[in-house]
Amino acid sequence: MDGGTITQVNQIFQNHVALSSSRKLQGGFRTFSTSEDFSAKKCVPCNAKDLRPMTEETANELISKVPDWNLVNESGVLKLNRSWKVKSFLKGLELFRLVAEVAESEGHHPDLHLVGWNNVTIEIWTHAVGGLTENDFILAAKINGLPLQDLLRRKAKN
Numbered sequence: 001m002d003g004g005t006i007t008q009v010n011q012i013f014q015n016h017v018a019l020s021s022s023r024k025l026q027g028g029f030r031t032f033s034t035s036e037d038f039s040a041k042k043c044v045p046c047n048a049k050d051l052r053p054m055t056e057e058t059a060n061e062l063i064s065k066v067p068d069w070n071l072v073n074e075s076g077v078l079k080l081n082r083s084w085k086v087k088s089f090l091k092g093l094e095l096f097r098l099v100a101e102v103a104e105s106e107g108h109h110p111d112l113h114l115v116g117w118n119n120v121t122i123e124i125w126t127h128a129v130g131g132l133t134e135n136d137f138i139l140a141a142k143i144n145g146l147p148l149q150d151l152l153r154r155k156a157k158n
């Protein structure tokens with residue numbers, strides 16, 4: 001197979017969304033499942049040789065599994081992001097501390113932003129592959145499971 005055909009085959013494998021409940025290896029590449037709870041999974045090391053960034057099509061299928069996260073394409077690099085308004089600067093740092101514990105235990109790390117004293121944005125992508133992998137969805141799902149409510153500014157009532 002020439003390079004072009006291999007790329008096409010890779011695309012086909014990566015576009016394949018497994019319906020089973022466990023991660024599959026198809027033709028040596030990781031595939032992604034629609035039916036799984038990402039928060040129950042564990043991140044794999046990002047330096048694994050068979051790790052490839054998923055296509056935008058796959059990312060679009062998986063984004064609904066991580067409520068409140070957005071899919072963004074930054075100059076061709078797919079990323080997940082989510083924003084919160086915190087009660088104070090220190091509460092923002094507390095939020096980062098909770099997120100950092102998840103990140104350290106998963107060995108997968110988000111980009112953390114605390115801007116204008118109370119605006120927190122977290123971006124998640126896999127630096128090693130320049131795009132999204134299942135790891136990013138696992139980390140996003142685990143962040144969604146954190147008890148952040150007391151750190152957040154309450155929404156203004158009308």
Ligand SMILES: C[C@H](O)[C@H](O)[C@H]1CNC2=NC(N)=NC(=O)C2=N1
Nearest residue numbers: 045046107108109125126127128
């Ligand atoms: C070996 C280890 O998995 C890597 O160095 C990790 C650490 N955390 C990481 N986090 C993220 N988001 N992307 C990476 O490529 C990455 N690499």
